[in-house]
Amino acid sequence: MNDDFSNLEAELKRMRPCAPSSELQTRLAAALDRPAAPTAQPVSTYRSAFSWRSWKWTLWPAAVAAAVVLALVITRRPDPVPPITDQTTHPVSGTAAEPLTTTTPVADLYKPVSAENVLYDSRDEGLVTLDDGTAAHRVFQCYLDTYTWRNPRTDASLSWTVPRDEVRIVPVRAY
């Protein structure tokens, strides 16, 4: 950055942001240390695709069909394609021209660069009473999560998008 600003930048970097409140730490502890227990704060509960209540069961026949087709394609392929590798040849003096090959899996070169969560539906499912007697709203939310990996060497990117449902318990606040 411009040298004219270096002193100001250094001074700003010395400023330490305020720590979150102890109440937030308590809420995080309730959400992360005992994830199964209902709490008086928003808690994410993931409804697995293996759950009988999940609508994602409707996708399983398509997934199985895709797997079968993929298996057929692989088993019937006449010439299997070798794995993609970076090959470096090192000549060795005094020997025949037999290359030495080092292999680097290309997949290792991809690094995650973003994780986005888009909320596309939210509905209030009404009031519920928690174990401690407080009232709370049960909110059902649908997200679309997109994770992106990028290969910094080739700038190729890979994105994975998956739907996710959350049920959040939000306490009723009195003002």
Place this chain on the structure above:
Amino acid sequence: MEDLPDHASWNQWFDRYGPRLLLCARQWTRSLADAEDVVQEAFVRFWKHQRGLGGEPLALLLTSVRRAAFDRARGESRRTAREEQVAGDELEGGAFFEPLLEGNDRRAEIETALRCLPFEQREVLVLKIWGELTFEEIARQLDIPANTAASRYRYALASLRKELTAPVP
């Protein structure tokens, strides 16, 4: 940025990243309480679902925090763009920064100057200085060109320098 070991507890992660996450969240929310709510939501989501992805955890966390702030604004049926709302409102809540050893006057002066910056400049400045993101990461985060991010950063620093008196040596 130095990564925490895989076996580190969420407390260790939160001790390290919590203050910076909260400061960034306060740029995108109207109150300290809202900011803490979105930090909670993003951190719980990160810890449960995204921790194993690798890469820069703070960049992933900041993406989640920003998204949670947007979702919150949308959930409250605010129709105008978030940037316009935050820019138009006085940021509510307590101090942004911990007290300085050399006294609170300088801290207050810096905070006042920071709050007076245009929203777009303040957002980039906070992500760069305290979020420790590169201009490329900020550009991805805000969906703007990297050159624009760098320009906003320079404008923000120039405005701050104009507002602030030189620190007492």
